[in-house]
Amino acid sequence: MATDLVVTGMGVVSAIGQGKQGFGESLLAGRSAFGVMQRPGRRREDAPLLGAEFGELAVPEQIPRQLLRTASLSTAAALTVVHEAWEEARLAELDPQRIGLVVGGSNVQQRELVNVHDAYAGRIAFLRPTYALSFMDTDLCGFCTAHFGIHGLAYTVGGASASGQLAVIQAAQAVLSGQVDACIAVGALMDLSYWECQGFRAIGAMGSDRFAASPELACRPFDRDHDGFIFGECSGALVIESLASSRRRGIGGYAALAGWGVAMDGNRNPDPSLRGETRAIRAALAQAGLDAAAIDYVNPHGTGSIVGDETELRALRECGLSQARLNATKSLVGHGLSAAGAVEVIATLLQMRAGRLHPTRNLDDPIDPDLRWVAAQGEAHRIGNALTLSMGFGGMNTALCWRSCA
Incomplete structure (x- = not known):
């Protein structure tokens, strides 16, 4: 049975735009911002790493600068996106005890930890006391609940690259169960250090040597020249509440969360599972009460992984979704790893509201050319029902069904 939940507020930061307006405009224009990564703790002189980093984070002036002195980049990004979503959804109107927060992601502050370790090497006795708090992912919950006065539930959920969508699911379940009236789902910025980047490179997940001299060409989801994912700094927040609550408060929704599916592969290795992905998709469609033919648009996981991309497209075909329009937000x-699912949901809902699909960069030779790709040029397209997909290491598969509120 379909749920009765809507998204009433969103916030986002990314390398192509900070805030929904800037992000949405860049998205529909097909802009990207890939280059050689330069952040301390991530930059490597011996082997430059490609990715998309944003410049100075535009933290809202309402967030005290004193609060930010001990905040990591992941925490500052979470405060920024929650603020945007909070204001749009007018959450200050609600009882603080009826507001929840779910932060999607684990091990999200690795670069921050590497920088602290380097700074205190040889003088560990002088380590700052706040390190006892800041090395834990729950510190993001602490900062956000303290600043916004959230007194309902708050916790983190780890699902690797599926964390953002998993946070949305957990937030939805918190509202449906009556624990809270509104719940904020955050896809946390996973702040990789050079250690994690090297690990991803060693396992064959992260590209790209092939396009080292042309970073703008390196991120190639679903193209035959793909050779791994390209990292992108980002974070997103979505406010989930019941349709009845939003109507009572006179707030319109971006879209209704009609259904979801979660399926495990039962496999610790990073290789994808056709069976797991199809189970998640079918569960989401079943809960939404939708046939595959009713889906107008799919926002796929689409990392640029050689095996992952091909498996995902097979899953879409097997589930009867060949007729849906497709593009790849990661291009x-x-x-964004832990943030990816939340940011891509935001991209989907912005496209639904705009009635337009963003381009897919570098899709020069699709591995399955018969699917309905939105390639170099965006296009007008009304989305009545959409499907968003996220998969994560550890064998996690998630799917969300969205219905237009228009």
Whole structure:
């Protein structure tokens, strides 16, 4: 049975735009911002790493600068996106005890930790006391609940690259169960250090040597020249509440969350599973009460992984989704890992509201040319029902069905 939940507020930061307006404009224009990564703790002189980093984070002036002194980049990004979503959804109107927060992601502050370790090497006795708090992912919950006065539930959920969508699901379940009236789902910025980047490179997941001299060409989801994902800094927040609550408060929704599916592969290795992906998709469609033919648009996981991309397209075909329009948000923003699912949901809902689909960069030779790709040029397209997909290491597969509120 379909749920009765809507998204009433969103916030986003990414390398192509900070805030929904800037992000949405860049998305529909097909802009990207890939280059050699330069952040301390991530930059490598011996082996330059490609990715998409944003410049100075535009933290809202309402967030005290004193609060930011001990905040990591992941925390500052979470405060920024929650603020945007909070204001749009007018959450200050609600009882603080009826507001929840779910942060999607684990091990999201690795670069921050590497920088602290380097700074205190040889003088560990002088390590700052706040390190006892800041090395934990729950510190993001602490900062956000303290600043916004959230007194309902708050916790983190880890699902690797499926974390953002998993946070949305957990937030939805918190509202449906009556624990809270509104719940904020955050896809946390996974702040990789050079250690994690090297690990991803060693396992064959992260590209790209092939396009080292042309970073703008490196991120190639679903193209035959793909050779791994390209990292992109980003974070997103969505406010989930019941349709009845939003109507009572006179707030319109971006879209209704009609159904979801979660399926595990039962496999610790990073290789994808056709069976797991199809199970998640079919579960989401069943809960939404939709046939595959009713889906107008799919926002796929689409990392640029050689095996992952091919498996995902097989899953779409097997589930009867060949007729849906497809594009790849990661081709513009990169792979945000723990944040990816939340940011790509935001991209989907912005496209639904605009009635337009964004281009897919570098899709020069699709591995399955018969599918209905939106390639170099965006296009007008009314989306009545959409499907968003996220998969994560550890064998996690998630799918969300969205219905237009228009």
